[in-house]
Amino acid sequence: MAQLIGRVAIVTGANCGLGFEVAKRLCYLGHDVILACRNEERGRCAVENICNEQNNALASYMNLDLADISSVHKFVDEFHETGKPLDLLINNAAVFDNSGEERKLTKDGFELTMGTNHLGHFLLTILLLEDLENSAALNGESRIVNVTSLLHDTQIKHMKDRAKPLDMNNFFLEKPNTYNGLQAYKNSKLANVIFTYELAERVRNKNITVNCLCPGFIPKTNLGRDVSGAKRFFLNYVLYYFLRYLNIAKTIDEGAEAIMDCAVGEKLKGVTGKFFRDREEAHSSLESMDKSLRTELWDASVLYCYLEGKVPLPTVGLKFSDNLPVKISVTPSPDEETPDLGIKSSPKNHSKLEA
Numbered sequence: 001m002a003q004l005i006g007r008v009a010i011v012t013g014a015n016c017g018l019g020f021e022v023a024k025r026l027c028y029l030g031h032d033v034i035l036a037c038r039n040e041e042r043g044r045c046a047v048e049n050i051c052n053e054q055n056n057a058l059a060s061y062m063n064l065d066l067a068d069i070s071s072v073h074k075f076v077d078e079f080h081e082t083g084k085p086l087d088l089l090i091n092n093a094a095v096f097d098n099s100g101e102e103r104k105l106t107k108d109g110f111e112l113t114m115g116t117n118h119l120g121h122f123l124l125t126i127l128l129l130e131d132l133e134n135s136a137a138l139n140g141e142s143r144i145v146n147v148t149s150l151l152h153d154t155q156i157k158h159m160k161d162r163a164k165p166l167d168m169n170n171f172f173l174e175k176p177n178t179y180n181g182l183q184a185y186k187n188s189k190l191a192n193v194i195f196t197y198e199l200a201e202r203v204r205n206k207n208i209t210v211n212c213l214c215p216g217f218i219p220k221t222n223l224g225r226d227v228s229g230a231k232r233f234f235l236n237y238v239l240y241y242f243l244r245y246l247n248i249a250k251t252i253d254e255g256a257e258a259i260m261d262c263a264v265g266e267k268l269k270g271v272t273g274k275f276f277r278d279r280e281e282a283h284s285s286l287e288s289m290d291k292s293l294r295t296e297l298w299d300a301s302v303l304y305c306y307l308e309g310k311v312p313l314p315t316v317g318l319k320f321s322d323n324l325p326v327k328i329s330v331t332p333s334p335d336e337e338t339p340d341l342g343i344k345s346s347p348k349n350h351s352k353l354e355a
Helices: 017-028 040-053 069-082 112-139 181-202 229-245 252-264 291-304
Strands: 008-012 032-037 058-063 088-091 142-147 208-214 275-277 280-282 327-330 351-354
Touching: 008 017, 008 112, 017 032, 017 040, 017 058, 017 088, 017 252, 032 040, 040 058, 058 069, 069 112, 088 112, 088 252, 112 142, 112 181, 112 208, 112 291, 142 181, 142 252, 181 208, 181 291, 208 252, 252 275
Parallel strands: 008 032, 008 088, 032 058, 088 142, 142 208, 208 275
Antiparallel strands: 275 280, 327 351
C-alpha cells in the first residue's frame, strides 16, 4: 500500500476515532505526523498513546480549532515556524450536532457544522497549498484527502424526505424553520465533495492530488458526541451490531484503512478529483456534479474565509453578492491604511459580520 513513506502529514481531528487510527498507521509507516486537534489534553494524550505503542513514532500535537478562523491562521503560522515541509493533509475532523433544533455558531458567527466541517478545512487547505506544492516539486506528489459522507446525497434511502439540496441563499440555515442537525451535516459533507472536485481542477498541474471518500457508517466514533446518552448508547451498541450483522456498518479499523488508501495507496498515485466508497471509486451525488454550484460555493468560501484577492489560484474578480446570506465588511484598523487580509495575519481585527 505504502506511498509517500517517511514524510510529513497533518491529520485533523486525530485525538480519537478515525483520525487517531489513521495517525497511528501513518506513524507506523514512518511518517512525521502532526495531530491537529481542538482539545489540548486529548490531543497530547493521543500523541502519548501512539508513542507508548510505537517507540520510534514521530507524532506531535498542535492546537487547531476549525470553528475559529484566527485559530486556523495561528495553526498555519506555528506549523511554518517548525520549518517542516508538508506532503499529506487529511481533513478528517467533523462535528454533527443532533442535539436539538437550535443553531450553534462558530466564533466568527457561522453555523457551527458548516463552519467547522467545510469552511475551517477550506481555509486550512488554502493556507497550506504552497507547502504542499513545494513538497510535490521535490518529491513528485503531495496529497489532500477530504473525509466526507454518503449522507451528502439526498437521494439515498436514508436521506429522502429528511434533507434538502444546498440552498446558497440559506447557506447557514438561518431562515426560520430550516435548521436541523442532519440538514447542516448533509450540507457540510456535500461542500467537502464539491470542494474536492473544484480544488483538484485548480491544482491539477501542481502535482497535488485531491480526493474525498466516505469511510462508511461507523457509529463507534466521537462524531455523535453531542447527542444524548441514550441516543449515543443506541448508536454505539444496538444499531451498530444490527448493521454489522447486515454488513452495512463499518469498524473504525475498516474506515481507517479506507482513508489510508487515499492517503498513501500506491494504486492512487496521480489519481485526483475522485470520490471513493467502500475503498473503490464511486459516483457522488448528482447535486455534487453541478458545476455552477461548485463555482458559487468556491466564491462564497473565499469570501467567508476573508481570502478575497489572496488565494494563490486562478480565482479572479470575486465580488460580494446580494444573494449571499452574510455580507462581510472590512474596515482598516486605526494603525494601518488598508486591511491586511493576507495569509500571515488573523482577519479578526479587521472584519465584522452583518446580518
